[in-house]
Amino acid sequence: MIARVLGLLSIGAIASAQSPYQAPRTADGKPDLNGIWQVMNTANWNIEDHAASAGNLPQLGAIGAVPAGVGVVEGGPIPYLPEAAARRKENFAHRWTDDPEIKCYLPGVPRAAYLPYPFEIVQSRKTILFTYEYAGAVRIINMDSTKEAPIDSWMGWSNGHWEGDTLVIDVTGLNDKTWFDRAGNFHSDALHVVERYTPRGPGMLNYEARIEDPKTFSRPWKMSMILYRHQEPDARLLEFKCVEFVEELMYGHLRKKTGGKP
Amino acid sequence: MNISRVLIAAAALSAAAWCQNAVPLTPDGHPDLQGIWTSASVVPLERPVELKGKEFYTPQEAAENARKVLGISSWERLGVQAREHYNMSQYGLDLSQVKVASTLRTSLIIGPDGRIPPFTPEARQRLAERAARNRGHQFDGPENRPLQEQCLVYSTEGPPMLPAAYNSNLEIVQDAGHVAIVQEMIHSARVIPTDNSPHLPADIRQWSGDSRGHWEGATLVVDTTNFTARTSFRGSTENLHLTERFTRLDSGTILYEFTAEDPHTWTRPWTAQITLARIEGPLFEFACHEGNLGIANTLSAARAAEKAAAEAAPKGSK
Numbered sequence: 001m002i003a004r005v006l007g008l009l010s011i012g013a014i015a016s017a018q019s020p021y022q023a024p025r026t027a028d029g030k031p032d033l034n035g036i037w038q039v040m041n042t043a044n045w046n047i048e049d050h051a052a053s054a055g056n057l058p059q060l061g062a063i064g065a066v067p068a069g070v071g072v073v074e075g076g077p078i079p080y081l082p083e084a085a086a087r088r089k090e091n092f093a094h095r096w097t098d099d100p101e102i103k104c105y106l107p108g109v110p111r112a113a114y115l116p117y118p119f120e121i122v123q124s125r126k127t128i129l130f131t132y133e134y135a136g137a138v139r140i141i142n143m144d145s146t147k148e149a150p151i152d153s154w155m156g157w158s159n160g161h162w163e164g165d166t167l168v169i170d171v172t173g174l175n176d177k178t179w180f181d182r183a184g185n186f187h188s189d190a191l192h193v194v195e196r197y198t199p200r201g202p203g204m205l206n207y208e209a210r211i212e213d214p215k216t217f218s219r220p221w222k223m224s225m226i227l228y229r230h231q232e233p234d235a236r237l238l239e240f241k242c243v244e245f246v247e248e249l250m251y252g253h254l255r256k257k258t259g260g261k262p
Numbered sequence: 263m264n265i266s267r268v269l270i271a272a273a274a275l276s277a278a279a280w281c282q283n284a285v286p287l288t289p290d291g292h293p294d295l296q297g298i299w300t301s302a303s304v305v306p307l308e309r310p311v312e313l314k315g316k317e318f319y320t321p322q323e324a325a326e327n328a329r330k331v332l333g334i335s336s337w338e339r340l341g342v343q344a345r346e347h348y349n350m351s352q353y354g355l356d357l358s359q360v361k362v363a364s365t366l367r368t369s370l371i372i373g374p375d376g377r378i379p380p381f382t383p384e385a386r387q388r389l390a391e392r393a394a395r396n397r398g399h400q401f402d403g404p405e406n407r408p409l410q411e412q413c414l415v416y417s418t419e420g421p422p423m424l425p426a427a428y429n430s431n432l433e434i435v436q437d438a439g440h441v442a443i444v445q446e447m448i449h450s451a452r453v454i455p456t457d458n459s460p461h462l463p464a465d466i467r468q469w470s471g472d473s474r475g476h477w478e479g480a481t482l483v484v485d486t487t488n489f490t491a492r493t494s495f496r497g498s499t500e501n502l503h504l505t506e507r508f509t510r511l512d513s514g515t516i517l518y519e520f521t522a523e524d525p526h527t528w529t530r531p532w533t534a535q536i537t538l539a540r541i542e543g544p545l546f547e548f549a550c551h552e553g554n555l556g557i558a559n560t561l562s563a564a565r566a567a568e569k570a571a572a573e574a575a576p577k578g579s580k
Contacts, residue, residue: 026438027289034437105552120453122435122442124288124296129435129442131451138449140433140545153547177552234459239468243414243551247404254561255403256568 023165023199026123031165031199033121033128036230036237039207042069043114044101046183047223048078056096066182072114072223078185079218091184099182103250104242106137106154108178109171109193110209110223118230120237128160128167133237141169149173152189167197188215203229285480285510288436292456293480293510295434295441298543301418301518301536302362303425304331309369309376317376318366327368332358355428363515363537370424370534378496378532385527389497401564404557411557413550415469415493419445421452421486421504422495422520425536432538433545441475441482441508448550454484462488467500469493482508499526514540 023031042050048071055064080088091098101107107115117133128141141160149157149172157173176189194210205227212220286294304327309316319327335356350356369376381389400406409415418426423445431446442453450470458476466472472488486504489495495502507519516538523531 034439106547106549122437122440122453124435124437127296127433127435129444129451129453131442131444131453135551136448136450138444138451140435140444142544147544150544151546154549154552155547236455237453238462238466239470241414241469243412247412251404251558251561254558254565256399256401256565258402 021199021201028125030123030125030162031167032123033167033197033199033205034123035203036118036120036235037205037227038116038118038230039114039225040228041072041114041225042067043072043223043225044111044116044181045069047072047114047181047185048183050183072225074222074224079221081216081218084186084216088184088186091179091186093184095182095184099184100178101182102246104135104246105177106135107132108154108174109139109156109158110195110211111178111180112137112139112155113195113207113209113227114225117240118235118237130158131237133240135240135242154178156193163196165199167195169195169197171195186216187211187213190215197227200226203231205229284513286513288438290438292436292477293482294436295482295508295510295516296436298431298433298541298545299516299538300361300363300541301423301425301430301432301538302357302360303365303370303430303536304328304357304362305365305367305369307370307424307534308378309371313368313376315374316368317372317374319368321366324364324366328362328364332362334358350428357428360430361539361541363539365537367535370536372533372535379528379530381497381527382525382529385497385499388499401561404561407557407560409469409492411560413448413554413557415450416445416447416550419447419450419470420520421471421473421484421506422522422534423518423536424534429548431541431543431545433543441484444545446545447548449548454482456482461485464488467491471502471504473506480509484508495522497527498522498524501526511537 026032026034045066046069050066050069050071052068053066055066057064112119112130112132112134115132115134119130119132122129122131126143128143130139130141132138137155139155139158141158143160145159147159152173152175154175154177156171158169158171160167160169162168171193174187174189174191174193176187179186190213192212196206196208198206200206206224207227208222208224210220210222211217288294335351335358351359354360371377396406404412408417410417416426418424418430423432426447429446433444435442435444439457440453440455442451444451452470452473454473454475456475456477459474461474462472467488467490469490471486471493473484473486475482475484477483484506486506489498489500489502491500493500493502502522502524505521509517511517517535518538519533519535521531521533522528
């Protein structure tokens with residue numbers, strides 16, 4: 001209980017930090033968000049509070065175990081509607097087979113932000129590119145555009161604008177195939193995400209995602225966390241084209257059996 | 263403020279806007295390559311044999327060639343029989359429906375030959391051995407299928423970038439130290455540092471290699487190495503070394519040039535030039551792997567065919 005209160009307090013402190021910090025600027029006077037970013041949390045395992053637990057493959061031992069983590073959801077449990085709460089339980093029970101990350105599928109938003117892989121921001125005035133190491137996922141943020149999503153997709157349609165020092169991205173057109181984490185937290189295709197990226201201090205951004213999905217949740221809710229900038233002089237995204245690593249899992253049963261005579 | 267000065271300034275502005283050769287610059291003074299572009303082309307990579315020795319069309323011949331190429335649909339051009347399979351005109355993907363930059367070239371490959379140089383003896387042997395190994399095993403498992411069918415790397419996404427049969431779309435975004443190229447197929451982003459920093463250590467090999475760039479006046483020059491042995495651009499090895507050059511010619515075009523060299527594969531380096539035309543976009547998400555029913559269907563069809571053949575075979579022949 002005390003740990004939980006402390007957890008809430010620390011999250012509250014993140015959210016209310018009204019950055020007096022003056023971030024470095026780009027040529028057009030906006031905060032310079034260029035660089036390679038990554039979280040230092042275990043939200044991808046479970047966006048809610050979770051104790052450490054065993055993994056699914058005994059032979060992987062400690063490597064396959066789930067590290068503990070304080071949740072990134074603000075203000076208590078995720079407000080699932082009753083049916084959705086039941087589905088979330090189902091998802092959790094089947095998490096070792098049904099999590100789309102297992103199949104190297106595009107991660108969706110906001111999950112892309114807190115995967116255990118870095119992502120890079122290439123910031124220009126009219127367009128900001130978000131490119132993620134995991135699966136080579138890409139988002140193009142249209143600044144000052146009010147165009148609507150032409151079609152649903154895995155990474156959605158992103159329109160951005162600046163509110164003071166905060167990059168606000170309105171994400172719509174997301175499909176219902178992605179999860180929020182490896183614990184089965186999920187959403188429908190009615191998902192609407194508003195992300196806020198605010199410089200917090202040198203090499204740090206406050207990241208906040210407001211989640212609205214009336215088919216799944218009784219009210220909008222938020223998650224918040226900190227993104228850290230990679231400081232290594234030649235830090236860069238490397239390739240993680242995971243399709244190759246899931247072919248045996250997905251298509252192995254269709255492979256030609258080589259046991260008998262050809 | 264003097265009215266005539268305002269008028270002169272306005273005139274200068276509109277003249278600049280009107281001028282086709284106005285090349286925009288980024289705030290840090292480099293050519294602005296940003297926007298959505300297509301590499302769609304009405305000329306092939308290699309020069310047709312009947313045009314041997316003729317590197318350029320006359321303007322009339324170029325127009326005639328464009329009319330000829332754009333007058334037929336892609337499935338006819340590609341020799342694909344089943345138009346039901348890939349009727350690109352349905353989605354506005356057909357070459358005749360997209361913007362294509364005009365060119366006087368008769369092939370993308372430049373020079374008197376206009377063709378990929380001959381393989382070295384080493385490459386001929388390597389490729390023959392590889393073909394022999396694969397023969398009869400093309401449908402054994404996912405790794406026997408082409409990279410594009412596996413949704414690992416699209417054959418034209420590069421580097422080097424080539425026109426695809428459809429969706430030859432890419433977007434360029436620049437910040438102060440990087441030029442990023444996003445290819446619609448398969449949603450890969452190549453973020454190129456423009457500080458000419460050294461390549462990744464030799465042990466880190468990537469499907470798309472490792473690209474480092476620098477500016478030479480108005481041209482972005484990109485050097486790419488560190489390819490995997492399996493990347494195999496037209497038979498190349500992991501020693502493939504690419505030099506790409508991007509020059510914005512005017513508001514609507516970029517001249518893209520690449521030189522491929524691999525002494526283990528070709529008897530000499532070779533160079534191609536592609537004119538990129540600016541398009542409206544947007545890029546769409548190409549979720550190739552997520553929708554890849556094709557590879558599972560191909561493999562299960564192969565297993566079904568084997569089973570049918572085994573059942574049809576006379577007993578005892580097993």
